[in-house]
Amino acid sequence: MNQETILYPLLAMAVLTLLVGLRMLQLRFRAVRRDGLSPGYFELNRGARPPEYLLRVEQHYQNLLESPMLFYVGLVLVYVTARADAVSLTLAWLYVAARLAHLIVHVGALGLAWRRRSFLASILALYAIWFWLFARLALS
Numbered sequence: 001m002n003q004e005t006i007l008y009p010l011l012a013m014a015v016l017t018l019l020v021g022l023r024m025l026q027l028r029f030r031a032v033r034r035d036g037l038s039p040g041y042f043e044l045n046r047g048a049r050p051p052e053y054l055l056r057v058e059q060h061y062q063n064l065l066e067s068p069m070l071f072y073v074g075l076v077l078v079y080v081t082a083r084a085d086a087v088s089l090t091l092a093w094l095y096v097a098a099r100l101a102h103l104i105v106h107v108g109a110l111g112l113a114w115r116r117r118s119f120l121a122s123i124l125a126l127y128a129i130w131f132w133l134f135a136r137l138a139l140s
Helices: 003-033 052-063 066-081 086-107 112-138
Strands: none
Touching: 003 052, 003 086, 052 066, 052 086, 066 086, 066 112, 086 112
């Protein structure tokens, strides 16, 4: 297997994070222009009540800067140790798919149960990536 292939899911997560960040910026402008949110609110994120649609995207963007960091590090380690294989690639794409589902559920306000399931699926895929990497390193 071509080792560079493992970088595609990593790039997909980076693009997903970028797109959510751009959407957040767009919604911040909308909240100021259309919903009357004071631009000063963004100085300390205090002093006003932003609209729920903005809070959801901001919270999701913050989520994309937390546990996905372990995903990025894990895939970089898979790459630099030349341990990329069909299993690690499948797990990586499962993680990306679960994070995409989590985005749709979270930002779309589709319910806490679906949000929990999609997040749990992403965490399980993340643990599996690390477990698989350690197992491959231990057995070599």
